[in-house]
Amino acid sequence: xxxxINEILSFRAITRNLFFIVPFVSVFSQVTSKVDxxxxxxxxxxxxxxxVEADSTDLVLFPEGQSFSPLEMIExxxxxxxxxxxxxxxxxxxxxxxxxxxxxTIPVQRVMINxxxxxxxxxxxxxxxxxxxxxxxxxxxxxxxIDVNTSDFDWLKLLYWLLxxxxxxxxxxxxxxxxxxxxxxxKQLPPYEEAMVALQKLDATxxxxxxxxxxxxxxxxxxxxxxxxxxxxxxxxxxxxxELIERLLLHKDSGHFDxxxxxxxxxxxxxxxxxxxxxxxxQQELSQATSDRKTxxxxxxxxxxxxxxxxxxxxxxxxxxxxxxAKRKKRKQWVYGISFVISAIVAGLVAYGSIxxxxxxxxxxxxxxxxxxxxxxxxxxxxxNPAVIIETPEVLKxxxxxxxxxxxxxxxxxxxxxxxDLREAFFMTVSTMQLxxxxxxxxxxxxxxxxxxxxxxxxxxxxxxxREDFETEKGIKGLKAHGxxxxxxxxxRMLKEKSSYELLIFAQQxxxxxxxxxxxxxxxxxxxxxxxxxxxxxxxxxxxxxxQEK
Numbered sequence: 070x071x072x073x074i075n076e077i078l079s080f081r082a083i084t085r086n087l088f089f090i091v092p093f094v095s096v097f098s099q100v101t102s103k104v105d106x107x108x109x110x111x112x113x114x115x116x117x118x119x120x121v122e123a124d125s126t127d128l129v130l131f132p133e134g135q136s137f138s139p140l141e142m143i144e145x146x147x148x149x150x151x152x153x154x155x156x157x158x159x160x161x162x163x164x165x166x167x168x169x170x171x172x173x174t175i176p177v178q179r180v181m182i183n184x185x186x187x188x189x190x191x192x193x194x195x196x197x198x199x200x201x202x203x204x205x206x207x208x209x210x211x212x213x214x215i216d217v218n219t220s221d222f223d224w225l226k227l228l229y230w231l232l233x234x235x236x237x238x239x240x241x242x243x244x245x246x247x248x249x250x251x252x253x254x255x256k257q258l259p260p261y262e263e264a265m266v267a268l269q270k271l272d273a274t275x276x277x278x279x280x281x282x283x284x285x286x287x288x289x290x291x292x293x294x295x296x297x298x299x300x301x302x303x304x305x306x307x308x309x310x311x312e313l314i315e316r317l318l319l320h321k322d323s324g325h326f327d328x329x330x331x332x333x334x335x336x337x338x339x340x341x342x343x344x345x346x347x348x349x350x351x352q353q354e355l356s357q358a359t360s361d362r363k364t365x366x367x368x369x370x371x372x373x374x375x376x377x378x379x380x381x382x383x384x385x386x387x388x389x390x391x392x393x394x395a396k397r398k399k400r401k402q403w404v405y406g407i408s409f410v411i412s413a414i415v416a417g418l419v420a421y422g423s424i425x426x427x428x429x430x431x432x433x434x435x436x437x438x439x440x441x442x443x444x445x446x447x448x449x450x451x452x453x454n455p456a457v458i459i460e461t462p463e464v465l466k467x468x469x470x471x472x473x474x475x476x477x478x479x480x481x482x483x484x485x486x487x488x489x490d491l492r493e494a495f496f497m498t499v500s501t502m503q504l505x506x507x508x509x510x511x512x513x514x515x516x517x518x519x520x521x522x523x524x525x526x527x528x529x530x531x532x533x534x535x536r537e538d539f540e541t542e543k544g545i546k547g548l549k550a551h552g553x554x555x556x557x558x559x560x561x562r563m564l565k566e567k568s569s570y571e572l573l574i575f576a577q578q579x580x581x582x583x584x585x586x587x588x589x590x591x592x593x594x595x596x597x598x599x600x601x602x603x604x605x606x607x608x609x610x611x612x613x614x615x616x617q618e619k
Contacts (some may be wrong), residue, residue, distance in 0.1 A: 080283045098182050099123065102189035110199050114143065117175065122156050125180055130181040131161045137483075139173050139533045139552065140194070171535050174518060191518065233420035240412050243400060244405060260299035261373045268366055282353050285590040286343040286361075293336070293365050300376055301326060306353045310340035327375045404413050438494045439594040449605070453484040453501025455580040460605035461487040461599060465499055478524040481505050491528060492556055492564065495598065496587040503580040511576040513548040520572060520583065521550065527552040529570075530563060539573055547575035550567050553590075571599060575608055582608055 105116040118135070123129050135142055144164035151158045167173055175192040258266065271292065274284035294313065298305035302316050314337045321328045339361045345351035418430060432440050442462040449460045465486035482503040489496040517536065525532060533553040541548035550572045555563040566589050573584040584606060587593045 073191040100187040100189060101180065102178065102192075103174070104192055104194070107192065107194045108197070109166070109194065110197050111168055111170060112166055113256070116302075117163045117165050117192075119161045119163075119178065119180060121161075121180060121182065121187075122153075123159065127157075128181075128183050129159055132178045132180070133234070134179060135162065136533075137165050137175055139535065140167050140175055143505075146171055166395075167194075167196045169535065170196050171537060172196075174534070174535075176532075179523075193514070196449075221332045233416045236416045236419075237413060238607045240409060240416075244409055260296050261369070262368050264292055264296040267295075268362070268369075271477055277355055277358055280352075282346045282358065283350075284515075285358060286346045286353070289362060289365055289370070290340060290343045293368060296369055297372070301372065309417075312335070313340070326372075329371060329375075332368055332371050336368050339364060350483050355565060426612065437591070437594065439591055439598060442495060443601075447601075451497045451609070452486045453582070454482055454503050454609075455501060455577070455582060455584050456609035457499050457501060457584060458607040458609065459584065459602065461488065461497065462495075462603060463497075465497065491568075491587060492558060494589045495595075497602070498583075498585045500583045500585075501580060506579075513574055513576050513579060515574065516583075517548050517550055517574050518574065520574065520585070524554075524570075524585075528557040531555045531567075541606055541608065542604065543607060545575060547573055549573055551593060566593060569595070569599075571603065573603070573606065 076360045100119065100121050104118070109115055119131060121129055131143070131148070140341075142163055143166050146162040146164070149160040149162075151160070156545075165175070173194055173196060177191050178189045179595045180187045180189070227570060267288075271288050274285070274288075276282070276288075294305045294308075296318075297313070300321065302308075302313075304316070305313055308316060308568070312332060317328060317333055317336075320326045321330075321333070332339045337370040338417070342357070342361065346353050354565040390440060418434075431437075445462060447460050447462055448462065448464050450459070451458050465488045468487050469483070483498045483501070485498060487496075491616060514536075521532070521534060532549055535552055536550040537549065541547075552565045553569045553572065556568050558564060568587050568591045570585065570587045572586075575582045584602075586599055586602060588599060590596065
């Protein structure tokens with residue numbers, strides 16, 4: 070076995086980029102380390118001691134921070150100093166613990182003496198559960214099931230369905246109603262024709278026969294005021310009777326309109342009679358009301374004749390103004406149309422998300438690499454010799470298939486296959502090694518430690534690891550390690566999201582097989598991909614040169 074480890078160590082220096090590595094052992098006379106125990110119960114303290122012999126002028130730096138992961142440092146004790154054989158002896162102690170049962174490895178610790186680096190040995194420790202005496206603990210019967218009042222109808226689900234459709238219906242009503250009102254305004258008659266049609270509608274009413282003088286005079290005065298408002302003075306509708314007469318006299322005096330003085334006097338008399346009827350409840354005779362109706366029509370006709378015809382310049386300006394209005398109208402139509410389309414899309418997305426889930430909606434819009442891999446076509450292939458038979462979302466590519474000359478006496482053949490990259494959402498390697506016949510048993514724990522150490526060298530920092538025995542569905546036993554780490558992308562930057570990993574390693578008489586998965590856990594699809602790959606693992610077993618597939 071020692072011969073095998075020495076051969077593998079020399080091979081590690083040559084094939085540093087491969088993932089099958091056996092552990093590296095270092096011993097320095099200046100730096101030594103030890104633990105007071107390798108077996109504890111959950112929560113107990115392990116005393117880890119580093120001893121350094123140095124000159125009085127040497128600068129010694131001990132490890133700081135949580136560098137003992139997967140164990141947790143609970144206390145860093147002060148450095149003890151003593152003098153021995155003309156040298157200083159520095160002793161640094163750390164208190165370590167772990168709150169999950171299992172087998173753990175205290176990683177290599179680095180001590181700096183001046184500009185030289187010294188690494189300590191890694192140490193395996195066992196953490197066991199605290200035994201519980203159930204015979205002395207009081208037991209209780211299982212409680213019966215309790216009926217829970219539940220609603221037969223899911224109102225929240227109904228609300229999710231209705232809200233998007235109500236929103237769309239509201240938008241449709243708003244835009245179509247607005248369009249209808251606008252079309253009605255555009256269909257408005259010219260001022261003079263509008264006034265004549267209004268007078269005819271007033272004649273068709275039964276106000277005078279039904280003795281409704283107030284309603285009759287209100288309609289009559291509104292007709293004449295609306296006409297004057299549109300043709301003469303745009304403040305006529307909001308003016309009182311006296312204010313309207315004053316404004317008409319001002320227009321006459323300024324020469325804007327050639328109004329007849331007698332016409333203004335008649336309009337003033339009608340407006341005052343109308344005020345008496347509307348506000349003083351004055352009862353006007355039928356003949357007078359009929360006469361006032363004729364007078365109003367005459368006033369409208371005279372005013373229509375008094376309005377000057379527009380000049381060519383005014384007509385050109387009006388045409389330009391109408392063209393500007395048409396452009397504005399078209400622009401508004403585009404804005405309303407785009408707003409309606411965007412609103413409909415948003416409402417549709419909300420409806421889709423409320424039904425199928427907003428995580429699903431996000432994946433459909435922005436994409437999800439892990440989801441695409443989980444739902445795409447998978448491939449079942451054999452890799453290496455002895456073969457690893459595995460199902461993967463991507464076909465693995467061969468990285469290396471050569472053996473260094475120094476290892477040809479021990480290693481007959483070695484192959485490494487990979488997909489993805491350590492910095493991506495999914496990364497996977499499968500490595501196999503076929504060994505020359507030997508009677509020595511392979512140490513799986515040593516091979517596992519070496520693989521994890523090489524993963525650290527490739528950028529896996531702050532690694533948390535838990536190891537346990539593993540067995541495939543067909544009974545092939547091996548070793549499994551899993552946990553998470555941060556991927557270092559440069560000397561000053563690490564990926565913010567942690568990467569999870571799962572490592573399987575199998576050893577047999579004829580070879581070693583390794584499967585490594587590294588993924589960024591999204592809580593759904595990454596776990597599905599990992600479980601599907603691990604559950605599909607099958608191995609080709611060698612037995613004295615004969616092969617049989619399990």
